[in-house]
Amino acid sequence: MMNSDALLKETDKALLSGREYAGASRIDGPLVYMRNTHPVGYNELVEIIAPDGSVRSGQVLDTSDDAVCVQCFEGTDGLNLPDTKMHFLGEPLTLGVSEKMLGRVMNGLGKSRDGAALPASEDERDVNGVPMNPTAREYPRDFIQTGISVIDGMMTLIQGQKLPIFSGNGMEHNQLAAQIVRQAKVRGGKSDFAIVFAAMGVKYDVAKYFIDSFEETGVLDNVAMFLSLADDPSLERTITPRTALTLAEHLAFDKGKQVLVIMTDMTNYCESLREISTQRGEIPSRKGYPGYLYSNLAEIYERSGKIQGQAGSITQLPILTMPNDDISHPIPDLTGYITEGQIVFDRDMHGRGIYPPINCLPSLSRLMKDGIGEGMTRSDHPHLSNQLFASYSHVQDVRNLASVIGEEELTELDHRYMEFGDFFEKNFVGQRFDEDRSIEETLDLGWKALSLLPAEELQRLTDEEIEEHYKG
């Protein structure tokens, strides 16, 4: 039952949203300004009617008793000052969510892209989401086996984690993401998987690659795709990850599914934010990106995880291309501060033909420590990965030395490190695109690599572990 106050408010809202205002006072890029409206709420959804009668949607960015600034998601081409009309709908941008959206292709705002009508929605949700209460979270600790040795062994993916791929132009991040989708499984349990795919500003071919790859694997019916391609309005990209995550939240926390969200390419998303920020005349911080880039990215990345007492989870695998392969660029830098680790691609390994070209030294999974070991993967896993990191890190020193004094001058021990390094990169990190290794195979391979080194160099392992697995 609505009380009279609430009823009054509802009628008010209906009346106000029925009002139509004509005549913009200024149009600048994606921004439309309008004067003399009724008091409009911040973040309210707007219907913009272009002179040719087409309807576009927008959102209030700034509101005052004098003028309202609206950003138009579908671009402002064809709008003019006198004939542009607006309705203010009195509520924030929402997405009608439904489980039946799996198997469908939508645009960045969640409207149908394949022509057919969307299924009736089960719920209308604010795309901006609301922060999860930290006390309601459940600490993620279920290991996802990706079948890729360097990830499973060295930077284990955990259900409910956000683990981005820091790549560069021309490297195989799409292949890796597709391989993860194909091979990912939770051990020892059947689970209800769903995939939400968000593409921001990527080329059609890239989107097509993913569609084909999902089709081949036969998971297409379990994938909801939100595509905002390179030729779509740049503003739409700023909403795309939010609509995608709104559906993901519905699937995970209302339907109990294990949702994997793949977002590519976050760099394009940030570029769009910068574009709008500049157009609004905001004070820029590093490299022209807005000062709120961190908070803004956090609003996206933090929408992952698990909730106590609920079966579902959201695991995020955002992909971003580092401009000029520079990991200290604001986009990868701020992302790394929010996400729970990162998978870093290396141009040099890519050049040497190693797939996946993951450099494990700067890569990290923060949730790994609680998801591996006895009962989860294997008891020797924590120490083994630690030892591999330490030894491989020493390999880099040896290689630097070798490049100065020549390989012949190296000591016997250093030669063995060189040998270990090569084996590790070629056989442990490197694997085929269709190769699915179990965690046991991965760990045994790690031991095989370490067996190239003398046992007394393995200080991070216990004597018992060396006794059991070392074969040098």
Added chain:
Amino acid sequence: MQGRIVGKVKRVNGPVLTASGITDAQMMELVHVSDLGIVGEIVKLREGEATIQVYEDATGIRPGDNIYGSGMSLSAELAPGLIGNIYDGIQRPLEELRKLSGDFIGKGIAASAVDHEKLWHFVPSVSVGDRVHKGSVIGTVQETERVEHRVMIPPSVEGELTVVNMVPEGDYTVTDQLALVSSDAGKTTVVQMLQYWPIRVPRPVADHADLRTPLVTGLRVIDTLFPLSKGGTVAIPGGFGTGKTMTQHSVAQWCDADIIVYIGCGERGNEMTDVLREFPHLIDPRTGLSLMQRTILIANTSNMPVSAREASIYTGITMAEYYRDMGYNVAIMADSTSRWAEALRELSGRMEEMPAEEGFPAYLPTRIAQFYERAGHMKTLGGSEGSVSVIGAVSPPGGDFSEPVTSHTKRFVRAFWGLDRSLASARHYPAISWLDSYSEYIDEVKDWWNSHSQDKWYQNRQKIMELLQKEVRLQQIVKLVGPDALPDSQNFILEVCSLFKTAFLQQNAFDEIDRYCSIEKQTKMLSIILRYYELGSEAIQKGVPMVKIRRLQVVQDITKMRFNISNENADEIDKLELKLERSIMQLGSLYDEQ
């Protein structure tokens, strides 16, 4: 909505509002905006207009909405019940919010920081007729098994006071009257457990005291090489993935402070969940009680409103000061102050202020200084001594220590634990660099340390730091010509330093024995490594090849002593030292005969 109307919304731009028609609103007054009840604070006043920053998402606020004044500044509630709780940046208890609005944080919900209904057993310590003054303790409440909460007369009550009325021992709520005090001028004041304090104002103290006692953390690289005093300030800068949060967690878990305030300021939600999940099960080695019994958590994660993030560190340090005033040693961890500075930048940008370096407002250094200056070892108004130590993490963009937040922070802290990316990549944890880090407290804590290490600490620390410096120069040579070019005596320095790094500096936070290292064990561990250097060098002079020395079984034992010898059995290290002496002597005698 109660409260007086102080104005109307004129413009909404994200978390910053402009209001017009302002009547009697005060600077920094706490306000509620619109019928949604969104909490905000007045940050600027100008000719009938005010700028307000709101602590929640501003969606739905419209021009023309009313603004309700509360008549007071944004204040923290201070009373028994704070310990063991988890709050957001403006001290709303998150557990309560979850009961009110479910797994996600709804809008416009309010809950008081401490339970106003709960009964606490109060034991008075003064009686009618006693002379008291502000800050005096009038009685105690057992807040947790570990913390005795001392009920004090609020610092806002001026003058010499006489107790005119006092309740007997019994159970009371935080708002029940406990005592009535009267000033000599005849003004009476009611004293209850609950008091309010504006978060942006430091709580007053009687005087500063010396910083001569170290905050023992159980982390060897900190305690032995770069100690922090109780009441001191330190910054931990490091790029992402270098282990700032891990280091903060370790210090929060094992340091010998009485109370910990842990502020997750703009960081990850899962990290706070980790703390919440882990702390109740961790047992404090000193008291045998759960660590949660001394901890207050503030979780304003990165996706929670940015203005509440700005407020969170003030909320935290106000609670810390409150417990300091009771005579406790409090340690506060702020993770991370860079997020707080970014919140300042974001709000400043929204207010269209002129930016200084990298978009940060020009008052950034002032704010950083004000925050760190609230630390210290103090003589309290109540006549006891207490301290607030501040451990602030800094997240420099791109790991570049020359950026504004790191460089300004360095000016206002006296210790610096710099985290190094290459150490973190090699999984050398804690990745505190021994070359970049420093502590200005070394001379101040020298007496304490020497009296706890048979006068060895200061000397030994000097010796090992010297070796580490030498190692850097030798490494440069090695990089050019290879290790074979060095004579054994110099190669041995490299060997000892590498042993020192693996056996001493590295510490495994997940190992039952290694995660906390007592002062006694630290002293002995350092001694034995230096002894190894001395004896080894002598042997090498006699002609023993270095390879023979490093292959000794006892060297392996030294490497693993951090795992194999517990704090209680630290004497085992003495035995190891004897074994070392014997082994090297035997080895030496082989070469004597030749």
